[in-house]
Amino acid sequence: QKEVEQNSGPLSVPEGAIASLNCTYSDRGSQSFFWYRQYSGKSPELIMSIYSNGDKEDGRFTAQLNKASQYVSLLIRDSQPSDSATYLCAVFEGGGSYIPTFGRGTSLIVHP
């Protein structure tokens, strides 16, 4: 199984700041990329999906994908204390294997 790497954090940002979360992956043939948010004791929930190079914006969230450099990032603008959670990067391997690999997650703390 291929690897998906994330900085475990915690990443601490003040309320209103931009939080930047990064993820690198090893399988150059990977096709689908996702960011999930997981609150403590809860299940992962989708934040963003991205399939092609470039930026994708949804409200305060922007996902960025660079397949040549094999990284995907998530920017959270105007961070709120309610954004405090673990953010999981997920990548589907290529080559027809359809195996989803999750990173270990980055813990984000937004302090008032």
Next chain:
Amino acid sequence: DTAVSQTPKYLVTQMGNDKSIKCEQNLGHDTMYWYKQDSKKFLKIMFSYNNKELIINETVPNRFSPKSPDKAHLNLHINSLELGDSAVYFCASSQEVLNTQYFGPGTRLTVL
């Protein structure tokens, strides 16, 4: 109107016992998954079914056996439970492979 449901939510049992976890989705999705999330929060794929056909079978002890009676259900049976099986098990579904996954609430398994 829960999208992906799992039962039971908590499961406490003795080593050596056999137990099952049930999962149901009412989203009309074709693909379902089982994940294990350990104490360090690492989410790892175990199995995936697409249209009742097993398509992912990761390195999992053969004490674990998934069963998909129909597209809406994916159950997980575990024989001869061991201490190391203690974890949170998540079921998820997606419209098809490579798509966004929707997670159930999780089943916290504790083996004593």
